[in-house]
Amino acid sequence: MxxxxxxxxxxxxxxxxxxxxxxxxxxxxxxxxxxxxxxxxxxxxxxxxxxxxxxxxxxxxxxxxxKQPKTYWVQVEGVPSAEKLQALRDGVQLNDGPTLPAQARLLEPAPRLWQRDPPVRFRKTVPDAWLAITLREGRNRQVRRMTAAVGLPTLRLVRASMGPxxxxxxxxxxxxxxxx
CATH class of the missing domain: 3.30.70.580 (Pseudouridine synthase I, catalytic domain, N-terminal subdomain)
Incomplete structure (x- = not known):
């Protein structure tokens, strides 16, 4: 089952x-x-x-x-530059070693999701964006650590798929x- x-x-x-x-x-x-x-x-x-x-x-x-792919929709604080997206694609250095390369792209428009309870704190002065990140490894809190490493702290994380x-x-x- x-x-x-x-x-x-x-x-x-x-x-x-x-x-x-x-x-x-x-x-x-x-x-x-x-x-x-x-x-x-x-x-x-x-x-x-x-x-x-x-x-x-x-x-x-x-x-x-x-190496089952896992895709996450990630709301991040800030607007990702091409360099930051490429850094995620290339793999980033974390305290437990480098990550494998990942697929990473900007999600425009943002995914249509349910309201979260409690909601993510909205700040008028700080822009946010949604990314789709696909990994083939699964370290502890990996997506959050990867986005933080490139200067894009995670605000919300939703796993959209796992394998097929x-x-x-x-x-x-x-x-x-x-x-x-």
Whole structure:
């Protein structure tokens, strides 16, 4: 079984939370029993999360050796120059080493997304832009660290696709079974 889930902002990619006060988890969305997240999506990120009851499938989806592309829509603070976009494409130096080259482009117009709760803080004096960034590796908070490294701090991060699977019209908290 493979499930596409639109993980809302500020939801953990696990079914339990031992912190106090407890945070929202996957348990609150009526998902089938015995499925687990294939990979993770940070608490403060949104979008496509794949869940499965098949450990081999989870491995194929998430192991870096399989290099499944993951595409993120990223709202950044500032307007990206051609040089900053090229730096993302070439790979940037992070504190844990250089990243692999990525696909990066300006999204114009901005993607039509649901309202986030709470909303991203709007500042009249600071422009923002949306990027599409596709990675074939998955380090901890990698997209946020990459955009920060080129001077474009991330304001909002939404995973749009993972391998051949896309978010499509799923709204936050909704899920669907995927054939195959």
């Amino acid at each position: 493979l499930i596409a889930f639109n993980k809302p902002f500020n939801v953990l990619c696990q079914f339990t939370d031992r912190s106090q006060p407890p945070r929202a988890t996957l348990a609150g969305f009526g998902l089938p029993a015995n499925v687990y997240a294939a990979g993770r999506l940070d608490y403060d990120s949104e979008g496509l999360l794949l869940l499965t009851d098949d450990g081999n499938l989870a491995h194929r989806l998430t192991d870096p050796r399989h 699977h896309a978010l499509d019209a799923l709204q936050p908290g909704q899920w669907r079974c995927i054939d195959g």
